[in-house]
Amino acid sequence: MSPTDRLPPLPLDQLDATQRAAADALIAGPRKAVKGPFIPLLRSPVLLDRVQRVGEYLRFDSALPTRLNEFATLMVARATTQQFEWAIHAAAAAKAGTSAASIAALREGARPADMSEDEALVHDFCAELLAHHGVCDPTYARALARLGERGVVDLTALVGYFTMVCWVLNVAHTPPEPAPGIDPLPPLPR
Incomplete structure (x- = not known):
């Protein structure tokens, strides 16, 4: 347990x-454990159950390809300076095909220079949504043309879901898991 961990893991025999x-459902599902945001969320087990089902859909069954899901998740982790989510999803993004240069640029809060057309679309959509809590008509039209209505809804929901998860982790001071080869997020300039 980290000395600053406000909501540390609960002993399973004391639940x-x-x-x-709720813990058993997590362990039996694709996550295989109670970790990350689910540690503090276990204090509200009905909420945990509902949140994890939304997250399971967004991570594993979304209309978006895994590479774009992970790219968007990195943008949220960077925007919220959330180390746990950054460590988990930087590795997942690399595995899904996001370039090391793009991950490094996102880590610094910069717009990656070597993005694919789909990554550029997701970057612009997420950056606008995170900054303005909505998107303008041209950004929406680009996303709709490329991702379809379901893809736009799934991408928007993914940003909202991971923002909520990052906020829970930040408030709880949940420490990141060890992530060899993943540099932690630096503070963004203010």
């Missing part, structure tokens, strides 16, 4: 029935 059911 009430609702917490235990």
